[in-house]
Amino acid sequence: MINIKFPDGAERSYENGISPLEIAKSISEGLARKVIVTSVDGVVRDLSTPLVTDASIKLHTWDDAEGKSTFWHSSAHILAEAVEATFPGVKFWVGPAIDKGFYYDMDLGGKSISEEELLGLEKKMAELARKNNVFIRKEISKADAIAYFEEKGDEYKLDLLAGLPDGEITFYTQGEFTDLCRGPHIPQTGLVKAIKLTSIAGAYWKGDEKNKQLTRIYGVSFPSQKELDEHIQMLEEAKKRDHRKLGKELGIFTFDDDVGPGLPLWMPNGTIVIEELERLAKETEQAAGYKRVVTPHIAKESMYLTSGHLPYYQDSMYPPMELEGVKYYLKAMNCPHHHKIFSAESRSYKDLPLRLAEYGTCYRYEQSGELFGLMRVRCLHMNDAHIYCAKEDFAKEFRAVNDMYIKYFKIFGIEKYVMRLSLHDPAKLGQKYINEPELWQETEAMVREVLIESNIPFVEVQDEGAFYGPKIDVQIWSAIGREFTLATNQVDFAQGRRFNLQYTNKENHAETPLIIHRAPLGTHERFIGFLLEHYAGKFPLWLAPVQVKVLPISDKFNDYAESVNQQLLNAGIRSELDDRAEKIGKKIRDTELMKVPYMLIIGEKEQTENAVSVRRQGKGDAGMSSVSEILTNLTTEIRDRQSNS
RNA sequence: GCCGUUGUAGCUCAGUGGUAGAGCACUUCCUUGGUAAGGAAGAGGUCGUGAGUUCAAUUCUCAUCAACGGCUCCA
Known part of the structure; x- marks a missing residue:
C-alpha cells in the first residue's frame, strides 16, 4: 500500500501501482470524466502513470493551467495526425501549447495550405478526436528512436533527438500517429470536443531568421462547443477594443500611403491626448527636479560612432543623408544629444544628479513586417530623460524613477503589467552587449536590489538588456494579445565613458557619472495605443479630446x-x-x-x-x-x- | 526582411470578362422633436498602382505598393 496526499491535506492509502486516473475514479465518476492530467510531487504526469511510492498528487482539470496546456498539447498531436493523413511525407518540428491554444511547426516540402485545406484539417481533427484513440506512452532507446526517424526521413526530429540524453526518450502514439514527445498527454482524444484552427503562418526553424521557414498552423480547442463559442465571442470583443479600430473611429490618428508606413499622422483629437500627456509629464518631472531640453532630430555620423549606437543600431536607423561629404542620421534615440548637453558645461558633484528631459522625436526604420498600428511605428515621440548621477546616488535615483512609474500607473489605473528585469547574456558579451562582465554584474545586482527594496514584483529575463546596461521593462499586452514594452528604465555604465562625460567630485577628481535612461510613459505612439485599448476608447475626462x-x-x-x-x-x-x-x-x-x-x-x-x-x-x-x-x-x-x- | 491573406465611395462592405452598387457619413430642403438612428432629394469611385492576356479587364495572370495574421525584431 502507498499513501497519497491531496492538495487539501487529506491522505488516503491505495494499492501500490494504482494510476491517478483510478484514484480519480475512486473519488467520483464525475471527476474521472473531467480530469486531464496529474501532478505527482509537483511534476506533471500522465493519468496512466502507475504510482509506486508515497506521493502528493493534484488532479488537474480544464480549469487549471496544467490541464489547459496538456489539453492543447495533445490537440497539437491530433493536428499533426490530421496533417500527416492529409499530406503524406510531411515532416514535423515541434507542437507546443501556448497561452491561448497550440501550434505545430512542419515542413510541407514547399506546399502551402489554403483556407479550404485548413477547414478540411479542422474536420479531419474532429473526426480523429471522435475516434477516442488512447495516447500511448512508450519509453524507447535513443538508437531505436533515431532508427525510427531515419526510416521516416525526418531530419527535424533527428535534430531534436541529437540533443536528448538516452534513457529519457519517450514516444507517444494516438491512432496512426507517433511522435517524439516528453508528454504528458490527455488519456484519449475524445476529450477534445471543439476545435478551431485559427491561422496559418510562416515561422523560422528554431526561431532564427537565417534558417528555413516552416509552416506553422495555430489552433485552439475546448472540452465543449460552448466554450469554443465563448472563446470566439471574446475574440470579437477584443477586436472592438483594438486601438487601430478605435483610433480611426475616434479621429485619433491615421496613416497615409504618401507619408509612409509606420509614420502616423496625429489628428486633432489625438493631438489633444498627446498634449495632455505632455502636460502631465512636464508637471511631474518639474516637481521631481528634471530640467527640460530640446534637441535636433538629426546628428552627424561621428556622434553615433562615439556613442557606439551605430554598429548595434544601424539596421534600424533610416539611411544617412550625405551633405558636403558628411553623413547625417535621423536620430533613433535621444541619449547622445543629451550627453552633449551634459558635456557642454563643466560639471561639479554639486550639479548632480542632473536630470535632462525631453519628449524626443525619434525615427527608427523598423522592418516593414514589424509595424503594428501605433504600437510599432517608425516615427515616435519618447517620454525620455537621462539622469546623470554619482554611483552613490544611483539607488536613490533609480528608486525615484520607479516611484514615478507607480505614480503614473495609478493615475491611469494600469494594473495588468509585468515588471521585467532585463539582463545581459554572458555568451553575447562583445556582440550584443558591451564587453564589461564585471560592470554588468554589479549594475544588475544594484537594480535587483532596488526592486526588492521597493517591494516591486518582477521577473528576471536573460538576454533582454540594452547594449549598455540592464533595464527594467514594463510589459503589457495589446487587445489582441500581443506583448509590448510600454515603458523602460535603463542603467548605462558605458556611454558616460564613451562620451568622456565627467564631473569633479568632492576630492577635486574627475569622475564619470552613471546614467539612467528612463521613459515611464514610453512613447506617445505606444502609450496612446495602449490607453485606447485600456479604456476601450472611453478616456477619463482630463484626457478626453472632447470633454x-x-x-x-x-x-x-x-x-x-x-x-x-x-x-x-x-x-x-x-x-x-x-x-x-x-x-x-x-x-x-x-x-x-x-x-x-x-x-x-x-x-x-x-x-x-x-x-x-x-x-x-x-x-x-x-x-x-x-x-x-x-x-x-x-x-x-x-x-x-x-x-x- | 521572410511565409500567408487581403486591397471596390470618407467609413463598413456587396458585386461582375461588356467601363459599378448598399448602409452610414457628407450637402440641400422639410421636420422643432426631452435622453442611443425623423423624412426627402443630391453629390461622391478611371474598383491600390503598373504591365500582360483578351475584341473587351474592376473581374484572369505577373510585378509592385500598402494593410492584416504570424516569424524575426522592439519604445
Whole structure:
C-alpha cells in the first residue's frame, strides 16, 4: 500500500501501482470524466502513470493551467495526425501549447495550405478526436528512436533527438500517429470536443531568421462547443477594443500611403491626448527636479560612432543623408544629444544628479513586417530623460524613477503589467552587449536590489538588456494579445565613458557619472495605443479630446446652449455645441458613439432655470444641475485627473 | 526582411470578362422633436498602382505598393 496526499491535506492509502486516473475514479465518476492530467510531487504526469511510492498528487482539470496546456498539447498531436493523413511525407518540428491554444511547426516540402485545406484539417481533427484513440506512452532507446526517424526521413526530429540524453526518450502514439514527445498527454482524444484552427503562418526553424521557414498552423480547442463559442465571442470583443479600430473611429490618428508606413499622422483629437500627456509629464518631472531640453532630430555620423549606437543600431536607423561629404542620421534615440548637453558645461558633484528631459522625436526604420498600428511605428515621440548621477546616488535615483512609474500607473489605473528585469547574456558579451562582465554584474545586482527594496514584483529575463546596461521593462499586452514594452528604465555604465562625460567630485577628481535612461510613459505612439485599448476608447475626462457636448433639444434653445458652451470654453473645458437640426435622440447617439464623457442637454426647463441636464457617457441621465455647479464639478474632475468611476 | 491573406465611395462592405452598387457619413430642403438612428432629394469611385492576356479587364495572370495574421525584431 502507498499513501497519497491531496492538495487539501487529506491522505488516503491505495494499492501500490494504482494510476491517478483510478484514484480519480475512486473519488467520483464525475471527476474521472473531467480530469486531464496529474501532478505527482509537483511534476506533471500522465493519468496512466502507475504510482509506486508515497506521493502528493493534484488532479488537474480544464480549469487549471496544467490541464489547459496538456489539453492543447495533445490537440497539437491530433493536428499533426490530421496533417500527416492529409499530406503524406510531411515532416514535423515541434507542437507546443501556448497561452491561448497550440501550434505545430512542419515542413510541407514547399506546399502551402489554403483556407479550404485548413477547414478540411479542422474536420479531419474532429473526426480523429471522435475516434477516442488512447495516447500511448512508450519509453524507447535513443538508437531505436533515431532508427525510427531515419526510416521516416525526418531530419527535424533527428535534430531534436541529437540533443536528448538516452534513457529519457519517450514516444507517444494516438491512432496512426507517433511522435517524439516528453508528454504528458490527455488519456484519449475524445476529450477534445471543439476545435478551431485559427491561422496559418510562416515561422523560422528554431526561431532564427537565417534558417528555413516552416509552416506553422495555430489552433485552439475546448472540452465543449460552448466554450469554443465563448472563446470566439471574446475574440470579437477584443477586436472592438483594438486601438487601430478605435483610433480611426475616434479621429485619433491615421496613416497615409504618401507619408509612409509606420509614420502616423496625429489628428486633432489625438493631438489633444498627446498634449495632455505632455502636460502631465512636464508637471511631474518639474516637481521631481528634471530640467527640460530640446534637441535636433538629426546628428552627424561621428556622434553615433562615439556613442557606439551605430554598429548595434544601424539596421534600424533610416539611411544617412550625405551633405558636403558628411553623413547625417535621423536620430533613433535621444541619449547622445543629451550627453552633449551634459558635456557642454563643466560639471561639479554639486550639479548632480542632473536630470535632462525631453519628449524626443525619434525615427527608427523598423522592418516593414514589424509595424503594428501605433504600437510599432517608425516615427515616435519618447517620454525620455537621462539622469546623470554619482554611483552613490544611483539607488536613490533609480528608486525615484520607479516611484514615478507607480505614480503614473495609478493615475491611469494600469494594473495588468509585468515588471521585467532585463539582463545581459554572458555568451553575447562583445556582440550584443558591451564587453564589461564585471560592470554588468554589479549594475544588475544594484537594480535587483532596488526592486526588492521597493517591494516591486518582477521577473528576471536573460538576454533582454540594452547594449549598455540592464533595464527594467514594463510589459503589457495589446487587445489582441500581443506583448509590448510600454515603458523602460535603463542603467548605462558605458556611454558616460564613451562620451568622456565627467564631473569633479568632492576630492577635486574627475569622475564619470552613471546614467539612467528612463521613459515611464514610453512613447506617445505606444502609450496612446495602449490607453485606447485600456479604456476601450472611453478616456477619463482630463484626457478626453472632447470633454463635453452641449445638446440643445431644438433650435429654440440654440442661443442659450451657445452661452453655456461659451462658459465651458472660457473655463478651459473642451466643449462643443451640436446645433444641428436633429432630434435629441440622434444627437445623444452620435455623442455616445464618440465616447464623449459628458452631455449637457438643454431644453425649455433648463433655459428657464439657467441649468443643464447632465448625461454621462454610458450611464444615462444624471439629472439637472445649475451651470455654475456643473462648471465646478467638471473643473475639479479635470484638475485632479480623476479616473472614470 | 521572410511565409500567408487581403486591397471596390470618407467609413463598413456587396458585386461582375461588356467601363459599378448598399448602409452610414457628407450637402440641400422639410421636420422643432426631452435622453442611443425623423423624412426627402443630391453629390461622391478611371474598383491600390503598373504591365500582360483578351475584341473587351474592376473581374484572369505577373510585378509592385500598402494593410492584416504570424516569424524575426522592439519604445
